[in-house]
Amino acid sequence: MSSAPLIVLEGIDGAGTSTQTALLAHHLASRGHKVLTTREPSDRRIGQLIRTVLAKDAPPIDRRALALLFAADRLDHVAQEIEPATRAGVIVVSDRYLWSSLVYQSLALARERVEALNRHAPPAALTLLLALPAEQAEGRRQRRGGPEEIFDDLAVQQALADGYERELLLAAQQGQLAFRIDARPPIPEVAAAIARAVD
Ligand code: TYD
Secondary structure (H helix, E strand, O other): OOOOOOEEEOOOOOOOHHHHHHHHHHHHHOOOOOEEEOOOOOHHHHHHHHHHEOOOOOOOOOHHHHHHHHHHHHHHHHHHHHHHHHHOOOEEEOOOOOHHHHHHHOOOOHHHHHHHOOOOOOOOOHHHHHHEHHHHHHHHHHHHOOOOOOOOOHHHHHHHHHHHHHHHHHHHHHHOOOOEEOOOOOOHHHHHHHHHHHO
16 A cells, blocks of 8 residues: 655644644545644654743753754654554644744754754655734734743744745745645635645
8 A cells, every 4th residue: 555645734823733734634534534633843752842942931942952853853753653654544634844844943043954954854745834924823822822932923923934935935846745825714714725725
């Protein structure tokens, strides 16, 4: 049996990747596919460590060390969860993956260094970018509440939104499958647009 695909949802904080990951999994399951949802930072040991250092009130962490942690979490996540599932014919839908590192860690490191750190991470079969203006995403984060994280600054989120548009262009140039989804409409409309793209 050939491997099932890894499908990834990406976007700035508050763009709706978590909600839409669950809805896409539901859509695929309703079509009779076996589906596994997952996320990065992962729920494994390294991912849990990353979540503790991302809190704004945590002691500061060197940005190169953080980039290595994300890359390490990804390799472990791929080896232990993603590839065993796709090899068994299960479609994996991940809330964030490689583009998150290429966008977020490239704020502090050269993009090619981030790419080099992640060279062992296989590309996703399909990446969906949930595009939302940074101001709107900030409003959603504030309504959602939760602890503040180190990237939660409006100017930073604007730079991240630009970074995601850059990745989309690069993906098109490199022949990778990726779509931009307008994340401004209500949740069911965005879910329908994602389902159309995936189908
Ligand atoms: P996030 O999806 O916001 O987790 P939660 O909803 O549990 O807070 O991810 C945490 C943050 O980590 C988010 O701001 C994006 C950032 N991040 C990176 O900087 N690099 C990465 O490679 C990944 C996967 C996430």
